[in-house]
Amino acid sequence: MATDIAATPPPPDPGGGATTARDDGARVPPLRRIWSNYVFVKVRKAFVVVFVVANVTFFLGRAMPGDPVDVMAGRLTQGGMSMDEARAVAINSLAYDPDAPLWSQWWEFISGLATLDMGNTINRPGQTVAEAIGAYLPWTLFSIGVGTLVAIVLGLALGMVMAYWRNRVLDHVLSVVASVLGAVPNYLIAMLLVTGGGMYLGWFDPIDLRGTLSPGVEPGLTAEFVGDALYHAALPIVTYVLAIIGTWMLVMKASTTEVLGEDYVTVARARGLRDRRIAFSYVGRNAVLPLVAQIAISFGTLVGGAIFVEQVLVYKGVGGLLLDAVNYRDYPLLQGLLVIITTCVVLANLVADLLYSRLDPRIRT
Amino acid sequence: MTPTPPAPAADGPLLSVRGVDVGYRTGRRTRLTAVHDASFDLYPGQSMALVGESGCGKTTLGLGLLRLLPRTGTVSAGQILFRRKSGDQVDVRTLAKEDLRRFRWNEAAMVFQGAMNAFNPVLRMEEHFLDTFRAHERRTRRPRAEILEESAELLEMVRLDPARVLPSHPHELSGGMRQRALIALALALRPQLLILDEPTTALDVLTQRSVVEQLTELRERLRFSMVFITHDLGLAAELADRVGTMYAGRLIETGTTRDLFHRARHPYTSALIGSVPPVAGDRHVPEPLPGGPPGLNALPPGCSFEPRCPRATEECTATRPELRVLHPRDEGLSHAAACLHADGAELPTRGGHP
The missing domain is CATH 1.10.287 (Helix Hairpins)
Structure with a gap:
């Protein structure tokens, strides 16, 4: 009896893999x-x-x-x-x-x-809402985008290091740093940077760093423009990085620690795979998956916090514009700003969702 | 790659485990020894089952043989001598990192208890095969197609359809398919030793049967040795030439399958076998063994089985019995038991199972 069973080909998987799902799909009307x-x-x-x-x-x-x-x-x-x-x-x-x-x-x-027309501003005669936003929003998105990116990349890397070295000195030190950074509000970080780094230590001139561009620099795809933009955005970017990196480190540590206990990691070691291959494709990739959705959350939090940070650092982003709109009750501008900011956050969420479904084959449909 | 059967047995044991202790760090300065003084020889082509209750150290010993223990675990004493394909004998305990990496899977592979999760969920099955082959091929980078062709042959060996399995992600395969795919992957580099940790536990009975059939067949064909960790005594009887019983971290009886199932000398082995109801025939009610194994951090000074043992005497509480050869044989097949009363009357095993 046993031999009979062994001789038959493996039974088709009733759970229906990708192929079955696609067959069902063909019968549904296109719309x-x-x-x-x-x-x-x-x-x-x-x-x-x-x-x-x-x-x-x-x-x-x-x-x-x-x-x-x-x-x-x-x-x-x-x-x-x-x-x-x-x-x-x-x-x-x-x-x-x-x-x-x-x-x-x-x-x-x-x-x-x-019709994508947000009307005219009330307080800025002759300027449409779109023009006002267009003049300020790119700087905010630029500084927050770069900040988020740097914080995530660094945070993921440090989080993995902490998980691999957990309960050693380095892990303990980094955990404390991460917890402290996570607890300090971003505008305080901005103030500390200006007073500490700029005035006491004299690493940079906070007055010179104000604004978004040095006078005379023309926007364009030139090294001078990009360099100057980064120079002026440096303080906001560093602030954003410090503000969110702690959370990313701790979350990534927890996620990596969990993945390190998975069977497939032990099996990968048993298979004699190289450590680097295991760290990237087996541990890292699976540890990052549950965090992808948080990229959008991070981004959203930062856009909200930008109002304070940009005020403190005198960066001409959307934060000051929003404050003006509120103070002068510039309804169309306020509406336009909030709708655009929301759209950005929703878009970030959408990208994260779609990215997640790309990265995790179990979600793909 | 043509299957090369290991060199003949005349050269001595393939695996020689000598006085191995395996322990876990439980606190800053505290350790727990989960396996004490394990010793056995495994000759080429042999298949040995390790049986015992949960928590008796079987899996820890199996992982220890490949130094695959979790971070807190280490093999803290003894030697794990392994005769490599090249003929050199090495101590797995002293292998340097890169050497150990090359040793794993190429010389000794392991099929895990949780084969459900043995595959990386984000990689296709073909990538698991590619990864495995490429990790062990030094300079020559073989073309992908060639490796996949070889992988397909391996999958056909365990009667899986390569065209269906290779492009799939692990979650698209059933548990039985994954288990068989892992066996195929384990045999990819023609290892001399296959360690199987509860290979059939999570499978339904029919799938269990086909896995067992295929293992038997593959072993005849490829002549690898096996160490087989299981709760399932029926499986042990079927697949193993010899059995080792473990209790509270120690090997307490070893011998041929026949020895242990019909002439058990340690009361624990006898009780273990007695607790399995026979499938047919005399339907006696199995007798569960009262009590549980002692905590590994509070082992009694004498025989660790003494508190549960029906024939324990005063002497048993004070003296810890060593594994003693009762019936010497060649090739590690001697019958040995760690019981002070092993020479006494044979124990009832309600023989005949299986």
Whole structure:
């Protein structure tokens, strides 16, 4: 009896590997298939998130006391103008009609968004919201992007080192450093950098580092421009790296430690694979998988924190613009900024999701 | 690569384990010895089963032979002498890092207990084969196609369809398929020794059978030696020429399969065999052995089995019995037991199983 069983070919896997799944897919009508496609589902959800956030920002902005006219009139009365006069001047100089009903403002905003038109700013005459954002956002995305990238690469590497050397001196030292860095708010790190590194130790001139570009440097794909941009972004980037690297180190250590206990790592050692091959393809790759989703979270946290950091370091990014928009009740600018920032974070999430499904064959559909 | 059967047995044992202790670090200054003074010789072509309750040190010993213990574990005493394909005898304990890497899988491979997770989930099966071959081929970098062809032959040996298995990821294969794929991978470099740790435990009965059949067949064909770690006495009886019983970290009885199943001299072996109900025939109720093995950190000074032993005497509480040869034979097949009363009357094993 036993020989019979052994002689029969292996039974087909009832769980149905990739092939079976594809066969089923062929029978579904094409439109349904696109609709339920993994990427499309994610994109659909991203749109819903952006739409909801757009509405929230619209109403939250208007829930703040006072409108743009009130704010400007308030300033003018301090110069000795009477309230009525000040209001008249404000209404004249601002592109905002305080008597327009809420629903028409809402419709203008939402319909504008659908055609990718975010309207004009209220406080910056002649400048559209898109132009204002376009002038500031790239710097923020650049500094945060580079910071996130450096922090993740370094954090993953150090986390792996900590896991491989766990319970040794190096691990203990790095754990303390990581915990401290994770606990300090990013704007404090920025202040410490300026006062400590710039003023006490004199490593750099914090005044010279202000702004996004040195005067006279023209944007373009030149070594001078890239170098100068990096020079001015150095402090924000270092701040962002220090702010999030601790978390990445600790999370990667935990993840790597777990993977090191997996059977396939022991089997890989038994198979006589070289240490480097095991560390990268067997340990590293599997340890990073559960962390991919956190890339987007890191990015989102940083965009929020950028407002403070950019103020402290006098970096001309989107943070100062957002603060202005709030202070002057520049509704269209505020809405535009928040929608764009949300879109960036949602996009980062989307990329992380898609990346994850690329990296982990078990998620692929 | 043509299968080259190991050199004839005349040269002596393939594996000679002498007085091996394996321990784990449990704290800053505390250690726990999980295997005490293990000694046995394994001759080319032999298949030896290690049996015993959970936690008695079987897996630790198996891992120790290849120095694959987790970070806290070390082989702390003794010698693990292995005769390499080249004919040189080496002590696995003293192999340098790179030497040890080349030794593993090429000379001795291991099929693990959790074969479910033996493969890297993000790599295709073909990449596991490529990785394995490439790690052991020095200068010449063979073309991918050539290695895959050889891998396909290996998979056919265990009756798997290479066209289905090689391009798949591990999660797309069933447990039985993965287990057989691991056996195929283990034989890739024609090792002289295959260590199998509970190779069939997680499989359903039918798959277990086919794995056992294939192992028997492969062993006849490729003539590798086996060390076989198992709870399953039936499996031991079927696949092994000889059996070693372990209890509380010590080998307490070794001998041929026939010796242990029909003429057990250690009361623990006898109880272990007695606890398995026979599949057919006299359906007596199996008697479970009362109590459990002693904690490894609190071993009694005498015989570690004494607290549970039906024939323990005063002497047993004070003197620890050494493994004593009762019936000498060549090629490591002597019947030996570590019991002060081993010379007494034969123990009831309710013979006949299997």
